[in-house]
Amino acid sequence: MHIVLLNRWFPPETGGGGVAAHNAFFAAAAVRMGHQVTVVASGRQRGVVHMENGITVHRLPPPVLHKLRRLPLLGRFERALSMLVYSKRATELIDSLDSKPDLIEAADINAEAFALSPSLPIAIRCHTPTFLLEDSGAAAASFRSDARLLIWAERRTLRKAHALSAPSHDLAQRIIDHAGISAEHMAVIPNALDTTRFTPAAAHQPDSPAVLWVGRLDPGKGLWVFADVVERLLISAPDVRFIIVGGGRKLEDASNTADLMRARFADAIAAGRVELRGFVPDELLPAVYHEADIAVVPSLIYESFSYTCAQAMASGLPVAASRIGGISETLADGECGMLIPPDDRDALTEALLTLIRSPELRRRMGRAG
CATH class of the missing domain: 3.40.50.2000 (Glycogen Phosphorylase B;)
Known part of the structure; x- marks a missing residue:
């Protein structure tokens, strides 16, 4: 054919x-x-x-x-x-x-x-x-x-x-x-994922977890909502690191957004608590997920499935994600992670703090993914 x-x-x-x-x-x-x-x-x-x-x-x-x-x-x-x-x-x-x-x-x-x-x-x-x-x-x-x-x-x-x-x-x-x-x-027909590539890491960091964002640097993906939450967690969770991976549909848009993020988190970047990785090719993404302990998908726009959720779950990570569109079919709330209302900074902060403070909960949800 x-x-x-x-x-x-x-x-x-x-x-x-x-x-x-x-x-x-x-x-x-x-x-x-x-x-x-x-x-x-x-x-x-x-x-x-x-x-x-x-x-x-x-x-x-x-x-x-x-x-x-x-x-x-x-x-x-x-x-x-x-x-x-x-x-x-x-x-x-x-x-x-x-x-x-x-x-x-x-x-x-x-x-x-x-x-x-x-x-x-x-x-x-x-x-x-x-x-x-x-x-x-x-x-x-x-x-x-x-x-x-x-x-x-x-x-x-x-x-x-x-x-x-x-x-x-x-x-x-x-x-x-x-x-x-x-x-x-x-x-x-749910989107397919190569689970021979996206697999759980051998070990995670129970005392100094890393929170991972993978996605387009776009307001519709909840970037600025997440940035506000990061500012809170830099204070309330001093041992946590944040890894932000992603580019933009247009190079100039991604560059401008990254510049704004670098200016906003200059001190945290210098201290090694926030990393802006930029675009990462698909073949290198599994290794990025292995560096993290928690994934976050705070979308504001409609998501039909969310590959980011699926990749994170296959990599053994609990996910804090927006309850929007088809994400609730990809991610079982309370089993593989936590679903939160879109654009709710308080709910996202609380969900991440819950996962940050409980290594056992992270392990249980990660295994369920």
Whole structure:
């Protein structure tokens, strides 16, 4: 079978985040099963094609439509129109392949399959569509007026798919309700994780635990909520260290955020109590989890699954995470960690203090993961 994976995020060039992790695992598993796999992903240069572990990867740069900003009406829809032009170019690329696809898996977000013919064998993997991101108060400021056009395009794309899947029941039901599609067309399939790579560490530090953040340096991921809590814990838990790992969707955004964090925690960084590691490649992440004793996922925006939770749990760490979206299906509250209300600094502080003060609780929850 020839499987085409149509998704902008694919490592290493566009490899950050849970969507890219799913795509890499899916493509590698399909190759191991004997299928031919072609990936159409975003990249800096058009026409770049390379083979990687038996996977053919085509890179397609997103269109730059900055001139639209000069137009009073169309300028309001620059982002959505850019995504729709990208979909058209991706469709042209797929149509030009020597071997026609038996299956095309595309993501829901950004409507990348919008221009594909409904006669093609399209399966949509649902991650987090724009309507859920826009509904989040933390993310609303980053979305312009063109969100409505993109939401319409995503809904139309969902409706023409032959099959859909989602990593959690929560996301599946939200999309069924939003798009008005039959539940029979939707399958709930949790994201896969390589548990031969993410394994518990041989030992942890009972008296001087390390709290680990892994994720995009983004307010929607609860970064500033966590920063406020770190300031409290630097005082109330003097033996605790904090490790912050992550980059940004855009290099300049990550750099600016990291600069703000370095300025805020200059003294703690100098004392070795706060570490800002920046982006860490996926192949090095298991070793990072082994350095930690507690993981934290304080998201404010919708999370369909949370790879960070799954990776931390597989690594034997208890997790303090937001009760939002599909996280409550990934993390069993009170068994593998603690679920807290989003944007609740007091609850997050209390949850982390509870884990910090009880090595036995950390061990029990870590084993349960």
